[in-house]
Amino acid sequence: MNYVIEAQGLTKRYKRTTAVDNIDLQIPSGRIVGLIGPNGAGKTTALKAILGLANYDGELSVLGKNPSKDRASLMEDVCFIADVAVLPRWIRVWQLIELTENIHPKFSREKCLKYLASTKITMNDKVKQLSKGMVVQLHLAIVMAIDVKLLVLDEPTLGLDILYRKQFYTNLLNDYFDEERTIIITTHQVEEVEHILSDLIFIQDGRIALDCSMEKVQESYAELVVTPDQAAAARELQPLYERELFGRYIFLYENADHEQLKALGELHTPSVADLFVATMSGGTS
Amino acid sequence: MNRLMALVKREFWENKGAFRTTPLVIGGIYIVLCLMFIITFSHFDNEFQSLKELARFIAQQDVDLRSKIMYAITISIIPSLFTLVLAIVVFFYLLGSLFDDRKDRSILFWKSLPASDTLTMASKLLAAMVLAPVIFWIVYVLTHIVIMLIFSVVVLSLGENPWTLLLGLGNPFKGWSMVLLSYLAQSIWALPLYGWLMLVSSFAPRIPLLFAILPPVVIAVLQIWIEFLKTFTLKNNLFGVIGEWFANSPLIMSADDHGDEFAIALGIPLTDTFGHEVTVANMLDRLFSINMLIGLAVAAVFLGAALWLRRRATES
Numbered sequence: 001m002n003y004v005i006e007a008q009g010l011t012k013r014y015k016r017t018t019a020v021d022n023i024d025l026q027i028p029s030g031r032i033v034g035l036i037g038p039n040g041a042g043k044t045t046a047l048k049a050i051l052g053l054a055n056y057d058g059e060l061s062v063l064g065k066n067p068s069k070d071r072a073s074l075m076e077d078v079c080f081i082a083d084v085a086v087l088p089r090w091i092r093v094w095q096l097i098e099l100t101e102n103i104h105p106k107f108s109r110e111k112c113l114k115y116l117a118s119t120k121i122t123m124n125d126k127v128k129q130l131s132k133g134m135v136v137q138l139h140l141a142i143v144m145a146i147d148v149k150l151l152v153l154d155e156p157t158l159g160l161d162i163l164y165r166k167q168f169y170t171n172l173l174n175d176y177f178d179e180e181r182t183i184i185i186t187t188h189q190v191e192e193v194e195h196i197l198s199d200l201i202f203i204q205d206g207r208i209a210l211d212c213s214m215e216k217v218q219e220s221y222a223e224l225v226v227t228p229d230q231a232a233a234a235r236e237l238q239p240l241y242e243r244e245l246f247g248r249y250i251f252l253y254e255n256a257d258h259e260q261l262k263a264l265g266e267l268h269t270p271s272v273a274d275l276f277v278a279t280m281s282g283g284t285s
Numbered sequence: 286m287n288r289l290m291a292l293v294k295r296e297f298w299e300n301k302g303a304f305r306t307t308p309l310v311i312g313g314i315y316i317v318l319c320l321m322f323i324i325t326f327s328h329f330d331n332e333f334q335s336l337k338e339l340a341r342f343i344a345q346q347d348v349d350l351r352s353k354i355m356y357a358i359t360i361s362i363i364p365s366l367f368t369l370v371l372a373i374v375v376f377f378y379l380l381g382s383l384f385d386d387r388k389d390r391s392i393l394f395w396k397s398l399p400a401s402d403t404l405t406m407a408s409k410l411l412a413a414m415v416l417a418p419v420i421f422w423i424v425y426v427l428t429h430i431v432i433m434l435i436f437s438v439v440v441l442s443l444g445e446n447p448w449t450l451l452l453g454l455g456n457p458f459k460g461w462s463m464v465l466l467s468y469l470a471q472s473i474w475a476l477p478l479y480g481w482l483m484l485v486s487s488f489a490p491r492i493p494l495l496f497a498i499l500p501p502v503v504i505a506v507l508q509i510w511i512e513f514l515k516t517f518t519l520k521n522n523l524f525g526v527i528g529e530w531f532a533n534s535p536l537i538m539s540a541d542d543h544g545d546e547f548a549i550a551l552g553i554p555l556t557d558t559f560g561h562e563v564t565v566a567n568m569l570d571r572l573f574s575i576n577m578l579i580g581l582a583v584a585a586v587f588l589g590a591a592l593w594l595r596r597r598a599t600e601s
Contacts, residue, residue: 091298095298
């Protein structure tokens with residue numbers, strides 16, 4: 001199988017800390033991967049290595065290229081949006097489009113203008129005159145008009161209101177994503193992306209805590225809600241995690257027998273957020 | 286090539302104020318000063334009597350002398366303000382060239398484009414070495430032409446022939462070419478400085494101006510002090526090297542006087558390492574010298590270090 005990203009023993013050390021610690025990773029094409037972890041877990045550092053923005057130890061291949069050596073040629077097939085405020089503030093929209101057109105061989109002006117037509121952005125606007133939401137719209141319009149194989153989004157909707165956030169992911173899914181492309185997203189707003197993800201990667205302290213597809217999450221993980229009198233029986237079945245909510249107990253299981261669980265209470269598929277909390281804390285709250 | 290041109294254009298867009306508006310303002314200042322000069326005369330002297338006498342006086346002078354003065358005006362007086370401001374503009378442009386986008390984090394956007402760091406730095410160096418000087422030069426030539434036209438109209442209205450009095454003298458084409466060549470020669474001559482500024486721009490965590498000026502000052506002062514302790518003399522030190530480099534510049538900067546004759550000079554005629562007369566040969570002499578070779582080696586070290594840092598600018 002051909003992977004978009006392949007990493008073996010990927011490590012990034014700073015003077016005192018190890019931000020990414022010996023990660024193995026294989027991401028096939030046509031996936032939308034959520035890279036999720038607490039602050040300082042090493043998400044952004046891992047992305048920087050993948051994008052050729054930082055040096056690293058270990059083996060890393062992105063689209064068959066070595067990102068630290070071939071950043072410029074890699075960027076013909078990779079786009080990234082690195083949180084909201086990175087478009088140069090002095091540039092005008094038409095200048096940004098002309099520049100991208102001249103530098104990026106896979107940019108389509110036509111597509112970009114089509115996306116921009118549905119916004120309030122005009123060609124003569126300067127980036128610094130636009131609101132935060134509009135800057136993200138502009139950046140997304142540029143990125144979606146580039147025909148690349150890998151799109152990396154690092155906290156793309158940080159600081160945006162809910163309307164822009166929803167629209168952002170809707171546009172991305174409807175107008176952009178297909179089997180040929182791969183998208184990697186890091187975000188704190190897990191709830192907003194969980195229904196569009198195909199794969200989940202949890203990172204904690206520079207290591208991968210969980211790496212599996214969403215189908216597998218549904219198969220392997222189960223959340224059981226029970227009344228207090230069934231709590232002891234539920235605890236017997238070795239839950240990953242338990243918490244109490246409004247006088248009822250909620251347990252999270254990995255690879256448990258669903259029939260056995262159903263006998264004790266209500267059974268759900270856990271949300272990514274709950275799975276995240278369970279994986280990160282690894283015990284009782 | 287296409288990418289490099291696109292990146293140079295980007296530098297122009299970002300620095301339109303410095304690269305385009307600034308020379309236009311200088312040109313405007315020259316033209317306004319000329320008009321003020323003429324209006325002042327007409328105010329005090331309704332029929333331009335004194336101006337007429339001045340024109341007649343000039344017309345009576347030796348043609349060679351008049352040509353020489355016109356040529357000196359073309360290559361020295363008119364471009365002087367352009368040259369000075371160009372140097373300031375290029376200095377601050379390079380100082381910010383690899384710093385500003387790190388500060389506002391737009392470097393993450395620039396690095397998301399398929400343009401290598403080498404190409405990006407080349408575009409910035411090209412903007413400083415060619416784009417800015419050429420724009421300043423074009424505006425200088427236009428300003429000179431407008432001033433000549435204004436004075437031609439005045440001379441015509443005084444009943445004199447502007448061709449023999451002004452336009453036919455001093456070979457403006459040669460003067461303009463000399464100024465352009467001296468700008469471009471200076472771009473090469475100044476490479477060690479440009480390399481240093483880009484290195485500082487790539488390195489400084491904040492206030493690049495401080496990082497650009499402080500180290501050479503500290504080194505030079507230490508050198509002078511140590512030298513003084515050892516020998517009680519003040520000679521070769523960094524200030525001396527920089528001073529000599531400046532005095533040997535191929536830029537039209539000063540005048541040289543040979544007894545009763547005077548001539549506009551390249552650099553400042555304090556040293557006799559190179560000829561100071563404004564000729565192409567003297568400019569080439571500098572560019573193909575050992576001094577230039579050492580300068581290029583220094584520039585290469587600075588630029589290489591700047592590039593190395595640029596590659597790592599997104600590390601943390």
